[in-house]
Amino acid sequence: MNDKDLKEMFKKITDIEVENVELLKESLTHRSKGESRSYERLEFLGDSILSFLTSEHLYRKLKELNEGELSKKRSEIVNRENLSYIFSKLHFDEIIFVDRKSLKSIPDSIKEDIIESVFGAIYIEKGIRGAKKFFKLVLKNSKDMPDDFYAKNRLQELSLSKYKKLPEFKTEVYREDRFKCEVYLDGKYYSQSFGRSKKESEKKAAKLAIKKIEKENL
Amino acid sequence: MNDKDLKEMFKKITDIEVENVELLKESLTHRSKGESRSYERLEFLGDSILSFLTSEHLYRKLKELNEGELSKKRSEIVNRENLSYIFSKLHFDEIIFVDRKSLKSIPDSIKEDIIESVFGAIYIEKGIRGAKKFFKLVLKNSKDMPDDFYAKNRLQELSLSKYKKLPEFKTEVYREDRFKCEVYLDGKYYSQSFGRSKKESEKKAAKLAIKKIEKENL
Numbered sequence: 001m002n003d004k005d006l007k008e009m010f011k012k013i014t015d016i017e018v019e020n021v022e023l024l025k026e027s028l029t030h031r032s033k034g035e036s037r038s039y040e041r042l043e044f045l046g047d048s049i050l051s052f053l054t055s056e057h058l059y060r061k062l063k064e065l066n067e068g069e070l071s072k073k074r075s076e077i078v079n080r081e082n083l084s085y086i087f088s089k090l091h092f093d094e095i096i097f098v099d100r101k102s103l104k105s106i107p108d109s110i111k112e113d114i115i116e117s118v119f120g121a122i123y124i125e126k127g128i129r130g131a132k133k134f135f136k137l138v139l140k141n142s143k144d145m146p147d148d149f150y151a152k153n154r155l156q157e158l159s160l161s162k163y164k165k166l167p168e169f170k171t172e173v174y175r176e177d178r179f180k181c182e183v184y185l186d187g188k189y190y191s192q193s194f195g196r197s198k199k200e201s202e203k204k205a206a207k208l209a210i211k212k213i214e215k216e217n218l
Numbered sequence: 219m220n221d222k223d224l225k226e227m228f229k230k231i232t233d234i235e236v237e238n239v240e241l242l243k244e245s246l247t248h249r250s251k252g253e254s255r256s257y258e259r260l261e262f263l264g265d266s267i268l269s270f271l272t273s274e275h276l277y278r279k280l281k282e283l284n285e286g287e288l289s290k291k292r293s294e295i296v297n298r299e300n301l302s303y304i305f306s307k308l309h310f311d312e313i314i315f316v317d318r319k320s321l322k323s324i325p326d327s328i329k330e331d332i333i334e335s336v337f338g339a340i341y342i343e344k345g346i347r348g349a350k351k352f353f354k355l356v357l358k359n360s361k362d363m364p365d366d367f368y369a370k371n372r373l374q375e376l377s378l379s380k381y382k383k384l385p386e387f388k389t390e391v392y393r394e395d396r397f398k399c400e401v402y403l404d405g406k407y408y409s410q411s412f413g414r415s416k417k418e419s420e421k422k423a424a425k426l427a428i429k430k431i432e433k434e435n436l
Contacts, residue, residue, distance in 0.1 A: 041277060044285040048266075048273035055266035059259060059338075067262040120277075128346050 001095070009095050014118075014134055020125045025097065027121035030110055032099035039117035046120030053135040054078050062153055064160075076149065077142055084111035086141045092118075144203070151206040158213050159185045167209065169202050181205040185213075219313070227313050232336075232352055238343045243315065245339035248328055250317035257335035264338030271353040272296050280371055294367065295360055302329035304359045310336075362421070369424040376431050377403050385427065387420050399423040403431075 001009075003021045010024060011017050018024045027046075031038040054077050058070050065073065076082070087093070093106060096114060103110075115138065123131040139145060152169075159167040163186035174180035174194060181201035182192040191208035195201030219227075221239045228242060229235050236242050245264075249256040272292050276283070280291065294300070305311070311324060314332060321328075333356065341349040357363060370387075377385040381404035392398035392412060399419035400410045409426035413419030 040285040041283075041288065044288050045273050045277045048270040052266040052270040055263050056341075059263045065259075067258040070259065070262050123274075 006095060013090050013092065013095070014122075014137060016122060016126070016130060016133060018122070018125055020121075023121045023124060024118075027117040028092075028096045028114060030096065030098040030103070030114075032102050033097045034099070035097070039113060042120035042124075043113045043117035044120070045123065046116040046118065049119045049123050049131050050116055050135070050138070051078055053132060057135070057139065061150075064156065065153070073149075076144070077139070080108050080112045082143050083115045083138075084108035085143050086138055087111035087115050089141050090137070147207060148203045151203045151210065155183070155206040155210055155213075158210065162186075162213070167206075169205070171198050171202055183209040185209065224313060231308050231310065231313070232340075232355060234340060234344070234348060234351060236340070236343055238339075241339045241342060242336075245335040246310075246314045246332060248314065248316040248321070248332075250320050251315045252317070253315070257331060260335035260338035260342075261331045262338075263341065264334040264336065267337045267341050267349050268334055268353070268356070269296055271350060275353070275357065279368075282374065283371070291367075294362070295357070298326050298330045300361050301333045301356075302326035303361050304356055305329035305333050307359050308355070365425060366421045369421045369428065373401070373424040373428055373431075376428065380404075380431070385424075387423070389416050389420055401427040403427065 006024065007018060007021060023042075026037045027039050027042045029035050029038045031040070051074070054074050055070070058065070058073050062070065062073065088111065092111070092114060096106070098106065098110070119131055119134060122134050126133075142149070155167050159165060165186055167190075168184040168187075169181055170184065171179055171181040177196060178194055179196070179198050179201040180192065180194050181198075181204070183190045183205045190212055191205050193201055193204035193208055195204055224242065225236060225239060241260075244255045245257050245260045247253050247256045249258070269292070272295050273288070276288050276291050280288065283291065306329065310329070310332060314324070316324065316328070337349055337352060340352050344351075360367070373385050377383060383404055385408075386402040386405075387399055388402065389397055389399040395414060396412055397414070397416050397419040398410065398412050399416075399422070401408045401423045408430055409423050411419055411422035411426055413422055
């Protein structure tokens with residue numbers, strides 16, 4: 001791939017126009033390629049940028065969460081599974097430089113690293129504003145985003161403003177590997193849902209409860 | 219302490235003039251005080267800002283280090299011992315809000331937390347530029363800063379430019395709990411020093427070698 005094509009494809013994916021193609025290439029190059037520069041140092045930098053931007057986003061957005069809950073939320077965004085999911089969803093595999101002979105399929109660890117190193121390259125060229133633009137894209141393409149991610153918190157806010165009480169989640173194992181969650185607001189049953197994990201069942205039930213409240217409020 | 223005094227003392231310590239005294243107070247308040255707000259959420263945010271600013275500083279300053287070495291360097295700055303040292307050196311104990319009855323002396327964990335939460339408060343009011351100003355102060359007041367911190371790296375650069383070779387550190391245990399380090403450049407003996415840890419002896423020997431090279435170059 002020549003420089004012009006790379007810039008264009010990167011622009012198509014991220015809507016960011018880079019000038020410094022060498023730095024961009026470095027952020028997309030795995031050491032298996034045997035080039036003089038690969039993404040590791042940029043990943044060191046980008047990892048800390050992503051963590052900072054995620055922390056700021058959650059700090060501002062979820063005002064009622066304490067630091068432990070914020071940490072948990074952060075790890076729902078900044079984790080290997082989610083970042084490699086974003087990598088694939090945005091088709092980063094089409095613009096990276098790896099030795100395809102030794103790496104037949106790209107492991108999730110490399111996908112995660114590259115999303116982080118791209119944060120580093122964008123930050124070096126475009127500063128914090130550029131990094132924030134890429135962060136918005138990452139957030140938008142995160143798993144569960146935005147409905148499921150914020151569902152429990154939105155329901156909390158709604159319940160507090162309506163009843164001055166937190167919602168109640170009654171969650172139990174339901175047959176083999178299924179969980180069932182029922183949501184109560186002010187002691188009154190609102191919704192129920194099922195999921196393969198406790199968290200999944202709670203998020204889904206919270207979403208249903210939110211819909212019901214929104215209808216009530218119409 | 220009233221708001222005016224707090225603002226003045228904070229300005230004296232950091233050379234930063236804050237407007238939002240409530241937020242500043244929150245960042246300086248330990249939960250033992252029983253106030254409605256204490257520093258935990260700001261610490262969640264500030265911790266990630268400090269880590270980001272440290273990563274950026276090292277990424278730009280130490281171009282020849284790989285990501286593992288950069289991580290090690292980062293942890294020399296961002297660790298409990300150093301941050302609590304900075305807290306005391308800058309006299310933050312004079313402006314914090316803790317319950318002095320239950321906390322007769324301030325544990326290092328709280329000192330560390332408060333340096334981080336202050337990063338959060340400054341960032342929220344002043345943005346990344348304000349946080350960078352505070353970071354410079356933190357860096358300047360770090361243990362070993364700047365001479366010892368960069369000594370081995372500076373010696374590497376000097377040796378590479380003079381001899382196209384890395385310096386050689388011969389470090390050994392010297393009596394009970396002492397280490398001895400000798401530095402060789404291009405096979406030639408340059409300096410030796412002693413320390414209570416391997417790292418300390420190497421840093422001190424590197425500093426002496428740098429002085430010798432600088433004299434040679436006069």
